[in-house]
Amino acid sequence: MKIAYVMDPLSQVNVFADTTFALMLGAQSRGHEVFYVRPESLEARGDEAFATIQPVELRQEPGNAVSFGEARHVSLDEVDAVWMRKDPPFDDTYLYEAMLLELAEERGTLVLNRPRGLRDANEKLYALHFSDHTPKTLVSSHAEAIKKFAEETGGRAVLKPLDGHGGSGIFVIGSEDRNLNAMIEVSTAGGTKRVMVQEYLPAARQGDKRVILLNGEPLGAILRVPLEQEHRSNIHVGGRVEKTTLSAKEREICEAVGPRLKQDGLYFVGLDLIGERLTEVNVTSPTGIQEMSRLDGIDGPDVVMRWIEDRLAT
Template sequence: MKIAYVMDPLTRVNVFADTTFALMLGAQQRGHDIFYVRPESLEARGDEAFAMLQPVTLRQDPVDPVSYGEARQASLDEMDVVWMRKDPPFDDTYMYEVMLLELAEERGTLVLNRPRGLRDANEKLYALHFSDHTPRTLVSSQAESIKAFAEEVGGKAVLKPLDGHGGAGIFVIGSEDRNLNAMIEVSTHGGTRRVMVQQYLPEARQGDKRVLMLDGKPMGAILRVPLEQEHRSNIHVGGRVEKTELTEREQAICEAVGPRLKADGLTFVGLDMIGERLTEVNVTSPTGIQEMSRLNGVDGPAEVMAWIENELG
């Protein structure tokens, strides 16, 4: 097959941690042709999507990880599969790029994740479809509502921007904190932008679970444990990764979320869970497949590629 990956520059990737790199390498190892696509090269001519397609050969070598072939502007109709793996933020530029990829999907190319699903599934708000499994949550731009909610859930809450990623802009707020008003003002841009506020879960100190979902079913999970001086457990801010298993309740969350993911065309997804509660649903470029593969002794990228090969017959 011919498989294109719309992603941020390959020069930025950590070859031993980056999930997109692992998916590309896994496809290459199974004999498929892989192409790198710069997001800004996407364009439309009528109802046909085009991009600068650059063949690449990958090696899990941090010094010399990639060899580039000659790039050419071509129709995405030539591709069997296009992965949208550009990192957030989900801004206007991202939305237009997804709309262009929808043209390729309509003409027969398999696009992962499905463009319509990417447009509709805000990584914070999507979890609210499963509120039986989430912490108590408020979405608001109003300071008084946010402060009252923090009091209602015990005087401590987690404040998140709706368009954030990688732990950026997340605060643990407390009703007695003298910085509370300032944090709310900064996060809501003076009451003009909504944020998500969730009940603080003490289990966060033991880490949060990243569960990778493929076609609505769990592939495996990792536990990300925060540094002592951090409340965020994201790997890129120093979170330690440990082997973990899903509890019975966490399995039930996967079973509740899975059918909706499949219906929305969200094939490869990362669920975040703290204290057996669903906190986020990551759909744009979920990470963790290399860590999960090493800790669990599996080949996650090969499993993903096997699903694609079966899907396309």
């Protein structure tokens, strides 16, 4: 098969951590043709989507990880599947790229994740569809409402931008913090932007679980533990990764979320769980498959590739 990957610069990835690189390597190892697509090359002519695709040969060797073939500008009708793996933020550019990929999907190309699902599923707000499993949550741009919520949830809360990613812009706020007003002003742009505010879960000090779901079913999980001086456990800000398993309650959360993900065409997703509560649903370019594979002793990218092969075959 021919599989194209829309992503940020391939030459800049960490070959031992990047999930997109691992998915590409998994496709290559199963004999498929792998292509790199620059997001800005996507365009449409009528109802047909086009892109510049560049064949690549991959190696898990830092400094010698990729060889590029000759780039061609082609109709996406020519490829069997397209992965949309461009990192957030989800801005106007990302929105238009998803719309262009929907044209390819309508003409028969498998697009992962489904463009309409990507457009509809804000990674913070999507979790609210499963509020029985989330922490207490407020979405607001009003400073007084945010401060009152923090007081009502024990004096501490977690404030997140709705369009953030990788832990950027996240604050743990306290009702007695002298910087509270300033943090709210910055985060809400003076009351003009909504933010998400969730009750602070003390279990965050022990880490958060990233659960990778494939077609609505758990593929595996990792535990990300924050540094002592950090509230965030994201790997790129220094969080360490440990082997973990899912509790009965966490499997219940996966069972609650899975059918909606399948319905929305969100095939490859990362759930974030803290203290057996769902905090985020990551759909744009969820990470963690390399760490999960090493810790669990499985080949996650190979499992994903086999699922794609089966889906295209049927």
